[in-house]
């Protein structure tokens with residue numbers, strides 16, 4: 001039985017008053033009022049239904065597809081992320097050219113410094129040697145630093161200021177930093193590193209513009225712009241790099257700059273041209289070490305014409321001291337892309353020169369595939385830097401000198417890559433009790449044409465897999 005609201009109470013209550021039927025209402029007036037109220041209710045119900053349909057739709061929208069890039073430092077993780085961006089967000093990728101210009105200039109100057117250091121070392125070694133020993137070693141005649149080389153070196157020492165200037169410009173608080181290190185390292189080992197993929201780029205972006213054409217952000221005529229100084233020094237840099245004495249010294253000290261990230265010594269004319277803006281190829285080859293973990297979001301279309309999907313790609317720093325942070329990202333990943341730079345079979349880790357880089361990759365791969373949190377995660381393995389691997393084997397460097405188990409197998413690319421692929425596969429099988437999706441690709445991450453197909457295949461596979469997981473397709 002409805003409770004009768006006392007009139008006195010109603011008079012005191014403005015809301016009850018407002019909704020109470022008018023006093024002395026005639027039967028016709030009451031009918032009209034009730035009709036209006038029914039119509040209003042119908043409209044309100046329709047709005048409610050629409051809202052719950054939208055909420056249901058939102059709920060049905062699949063969770064983002066999450067990819068984690070793993071691998072040792074310089075394995076090519078950030079380069080793979082760049083490839084994703086180039087493929088699926090080319091406009092944004094290209095809008096960041098001005099920022100990459102500075103990194104590439106820094107990469108070039110760093111290579112020059114590595115050479116200058118090598119020259120310095122070779123001279124020091126020479127002068128430290130007893131005179132009798134020096135005179136008896138005729139091969140050292142070719143390492144004589146002649147007057148031309150001496151004056152080139154003197155002029156190029158001025159590039160240290162350019163390096164400082166670029167470092168300062170890129171080192172916005174919290175964006176980039178030189179990685180702290182426990183022991184003194186030579187310039188050759190010290191690197192500029194970045195904490196996030198976006199913050200440092202602000203040094204070269206214009207907040208007033210949504211997208212920027214890089215041209216507008218470069219002060220071409222400022223005599224202090226690094227581009228102006230590099231342009232003036234281009235002939236010296238070229239001569240230094242091509243000089244036979246320099247080449248001999250580098251070889252003697254086993255410095256193979258061509259194999260290092262950020263190698264632009266064969267592109268000096270382009271990089272030092274007056275109005276230099278990096279090409280896609282140069283951006284992929286630029287080297288900037290990652291320190292923290294950066295998340296990159298993109299919305300990708302469905303190849304089957306269905307709903308687009310949100311992708312989140314996580315790029316982490318691969319240096320040994322940074323690996324502990326990886327674990328907190330293991331939960332809830334759809335796929336790991338693990339990069340093993342197979343060309344590094346004859347190198348050691350920068351952070352620990354007693355550890356072979358290929359052995360480190362095997363160890364890392366073992367710990368990733370045997371990790372309990374990743375038992376269900378799809379694994380995609382990139383045996384990366386195949387271009388360098390080709391060149392290295394062709395130059396006569398033998399895999400069996402560094403991998404005992406390779407035995408007497410032929411030292412060609414096909415045999416070596418097949419063997420290494422088998423080794424990684426065996427580790428997966430031994431350490432991964434549950435079956436899961438596994439793909440292995442031989443990749444060259446600085447070649448966007450070949451990488452494009454691999455990444456598109458991965459994207460389509462993950463979309464399908466993710467849909468099935470979400471029970472949206474059968």
Ligand SMILES: Nc1nc2c(ncn2[C@@H]2O[C@H](COP(=O)(O)OP(=O)(O)OP(=O)(O)O)[C@@H](O)[C@H]2O)c(=O)[nH]1
Nearest residue numbers: 074075076077078079261262285287290318385445
């Ligand atoms: N020649 C060649 N260079 C590559 C390849 N993949 C990556 N690089 C270069 O190697 C350098 C290192 O690559 P990054 O992507 O920065 O390596 P990373 O794994 O992100 O390294 P950290 O950030 O230190 O963990 C860059 O200069 C790349 O351009 C490749 O397949 N071939």
Ligand SMILES: [Mg+2]
Nearest residue numbers: 077078289290
């Ligand atoms: Mg990186």
